[in-house]
Amino acid sequence: MAINESIVSRRARYPAGPVRRLRSFGQWLVRAPWLIVTSFLLLGVVVSLAIAVWPQQVPWGVYTFLVVASGLFLEPRLLIVVFVGLFLAMATLGVVLGTAKSATLGAQLVTVATMVLMLWLSHARAEAGVVGVGGESMLVDMRDRLRAQGELPTLPPPWGAEVALESAYGDGFAGDFVVANRSTDGRMLEVALVDVSGKGREAGARSLLLSGALGGLLGEMSEGGFLPSANNHLLRLRWSEGFATAVHVALDLETGEFTIGYAGHPAAAQYAAGSGRWRMLAGGRGPLLGVIEGAQFPRESGVIRRGDALVLYSDGVIEARDKALTDGIDRMLGRAESFIRTGFEGLAQRLCDQAAAGLGDDRAVVTIWRG
Incomplete structure (x- = not known):
């Protein structure tokens, strides 16, 4: 009984309320992939409008950030949907802006290369049966359990x-x-x-x-x-x-x-x-x-x-x-x-x-x- 009490008191030192709510929210997001897909597509629209209004201030690299971020949360099938939407937005914007936005071709090549890399990473996670960033958390938990033993x-x-x-x-x-x-x-x-x-x-x-x-x-x-x-x-x-x-x-x-x-x-x-x-x-x-x-x-x-x-x-x-x-x-x-x-x-x-x-x-x- 004394051991159980010490474990409870040790856990009680941490602000469990906000941490648990944040963790639950992250798990809920992974279980609602349609919301993640919609969110990244909407972010792509916002980024496109921002580049169209401020072509010299907003870099093409924002698309690369969205590619990496979406690759951390989506399985390959849904990830392709987001990538197609982001690439079409980037390509269309490049044609519309023309010379008003520099390094268009180079930025597109880098973005496509990043898409291929994230698709490969997402596929590897899907084969392991993990989606999103939960795979790393699982490995950390397994490592800690091995050390505890x-x-x-x-x-x-x-x-x-x-x-x-x-x-x-x-x-x-x-x-x-x-x-x-x-x-x-x-x-x-x-x-x-x-x-x-x-x-x-x-x-x-x-x-x-x-x-x-x-x-x-x-x-x-x-x-x-x-x-x-x-x-x-x-x-x-x-x-x-x-x-x-x-x-x-x-x-x-x-x-x-x-x-x-x-x-x-x-x-x-x-x-x-x-x-x-x-x-x-x-x-x-x-x-x-x-x-x-x-x-x-x-x-x-x-x-x-x-x-x-x-x-x-x-x-x-x-x-x-x-x-x-x-x-x-x-x-x-x-x-x-x-x-x-x-x-x-x-x-x-x-x-x-x-x-x-x-x-x-x-x-x-x-x-x-x-x-």
Whole structure:
């Protein structure tokens, strides 16, 4: 109940009345395309009259503005109606004004080119099943949902955890994502870091599709059943060239005992406070997800003691075209060694920022530590 109350109070801070009315008005406009068509045609008439009265003051570019604006709200069939009307108005006005209006032919060519571009864009949106500017809003909502699923649950003292996700070249979508779950009794924490084939926008759709399904598996399967179930799910999807790597860790927050398994993913690193050194957890290796039917995914066991930490990461953190993989691992551990002198907080983001691949690949890091 307390969580629900906090959500309500957070929403109540925003002036919901005007925002909701504006959003409803925009949705109503999209559902009334005849009104949009009529409005743009009337605007075309107004623009034509303005150019006829003030030929030197009003530029031809106003027609281009109407072309772009109408292309954002109309489907191709209705958009052609508006474009035909605007072009006829512009052509007729050019003949009537003659030399009184300069650059007529050039302005018409630019307007026609813009019409072709907007028709192509409108057609692409229609194939995706979205009309108007709602498509971008839908993508933003999907991206935010993917990021929200990657948020780690609150952990009890002395535990701490952070996640850092960076897409290739700062793109809005990435092929790396994280799903996490804490059991209802609060004792078990499960985290899976998944790297879908491809990067940036190429892998964004696959990440959106997989994150919900794999997030639903956490907590519903035994710790040893997560990776086999994820593998079966990808096989059922029958992607022609799609596969994924993953690392899954199940941690007992009371004892610090954990098990970890991999599906073609780089080995995690554990920091031992007693020795002050990092070691790679190379056991529990398994094949890629979505490639081999009935694949086995063994697991490695360990313990996170006071002062210890566990780091999960994707290949973008350690891989570089001109260096061996072992060099990338040594580089990451060297960076981690210098960073932890001030504590584990912020380590995930620092490792992402100084990844071997730079900005050219998706990067993801999850750090879990016991204070």
